[in-house]
Amino acid sequence: MALTCNLIRNTVALGNCIDLMKQMPSRSADFILTDPPYITRYLDRSGRSVMNDDNADWLGPSFEQAYRVLKCNSFCVSFYGWSKADLFLTAWRNAGFRIVGHLVFRKSYASSAKFLRYEHEQAYLLAKGQPELPEFPLGDVIDWPRSTGNRFHPTQKPVEVLKPLIRAFSSRGDLVLDPFCGSGSTLIAARDTGRNYVGFELDEKHHDSAVTRLAAEIRG
Ligand SMILES: C[S@@+](CC[C@H](N)C(=O)[O-])C[C@H]1O[C@@H](n2cnc3c(N)ncnc32)[C@H](O)[C@@H]1O
Numbered sequence: 001m002a003l004t005c006n007l008i009r010n011t012v013a014l015g016n017c018i019d020l021m022k023q024m025p026s027r028s029a030d031f032i033l034t035d036p037p038y039i040t041r042y043l044d045r046s047g048r049s050v051m052n053d054d055n056a057d058w059l060g061p062s063f064e065q066a067y068r069v070l071k072c073n074s075f076c077v078s079f080y081g082w083s084k085a086d087l088f089l090t091a092w093r094n095a096g097f098r099i100v101g102h103l104v105f106r107k108s109y110a111s112s113a114k115f116l117r118y119e120h121e122q123a124y125l126l127a128k129g130q131p132e133l134p135e136f137p138l139g140d141v142i143d144w145p146r147s148t149g150n151r152f153h154p155t156q157k158p159v160e161v162l163k164p165l166i167r168a169f170s171s172r173g174d175l176v177l178d179p180f181c182g183s184g185s186t187l188i189a190a191r192d193t194g195r196n197y198v199g200f201e202l203d204e205k206h207h208d209s210a211v212t213r214l215a216a217e218i219r220g
Contacts, residue, residue, distance in 0.1 A: 009175065012187060012199035012214065014207040017179035018058060020200045021065035029069050029198070030174035031076070033165055033186045035157055036062070038081025048154040051203045056084070059091045066179060067095040073129040075169040077103070079157070082122055092126050101125030105144040105161060120144075121157075125169075138168040152183035152209040162189035170195055184210025 007013060013020055037053035052058050066076060076097065080088040092099065103123045110117035121144060142164065148156040162185060170176055172194040178186035181199030183206050190197035191214070201207040 007198060009196045009198060010191070012181060012184060012201060012207060012210045014201060014204060016058075016202055017200040018061045018065055021062070021069050021179060024065075024069045024177075024198075026068050027071045028175065029177040030071055030074060031166065031170035031195075032066050032070055032177045032179070033077050033162060033169075033190075034066070034178050034180050035079040035155070035182065035186070036180040038079075038155075039084040039087065040081045042155065044150065044154040050155060056087050056091075059087060060094060062179060063091045063095040063097070066177075067097060067128060069177065070128045073131045074127075075100075075131060076126040076128070077123050077165050077169065078126060079121060079123040088124070092124065097126035097128060099124055100127045101140055103165075104141050106141055107144045107147075109147060134168065138164060148185075152213060153185075153206055156183055157185045159185050159189045159192070162186055163193055166190055166193045166195060181210055182206050184213050187214060 007020065007023055037050050039053060039056050041054050043049055070076060078088070078092070089099065101124070103125060105121040107119045107121070110119050112118050142161060144158065144161055146158070148158050150156045166176060166189055173196065175196045175198065176186065176190035178197070178199045181187055181201050184199060187197040187199045187210060199210060201210060
């Protein structure tokens, strides 16, 4: 079903998610699962960087739109960079979200080591309105069994880690939105759990990867 004339379900669109979300009707997404830039000027071992990881200009406007397009009494799970937690929390609260949980993803390896061995990722559970309490709540520490190898994206998330979040906070046939979809990991997890999806990505090469991965895994 078309969201508007330009944005179609089960597609990934190339562009700035702030502009693309403005094309979506209010209250049209059932669940948002996203992994925005951590605002850390990240560089991986081969020198790959992430667009918009060097500034926070996009943070407030993108979560304002995310809040608007999310249905009432629904959830957004957003990964975030712990060194900029204050900026993320301010942006989410200013957009209207309530902070209702925090998720820690326990890695079986260290991503890097400086003052500590950095062995976890993290995300907040954000609510719009007053969603019903679940009968069987998801635990807030989730195992992150292995590295993806970051073949498609320098900060690629494992699809298997995303599926329990999608199952917990949406239903089959729902629309899952990822405004910062990178190489499409959330979109694959949504599709594989029987949800519809829409993804947005600013970087053409990651957009191409998402399109390729979705097409390949449909064939495979
Ligand atoms: C942390 S990465 C997401 C990686 C993804 N979870 C994966 O597994 O491939 C964040 C992505 O947001 C994209 N991005 C940054 N600013 C954006 C914007 N304004 N609109 C859409 N995408 C944006 C970056 O290009 C990057 O690919």
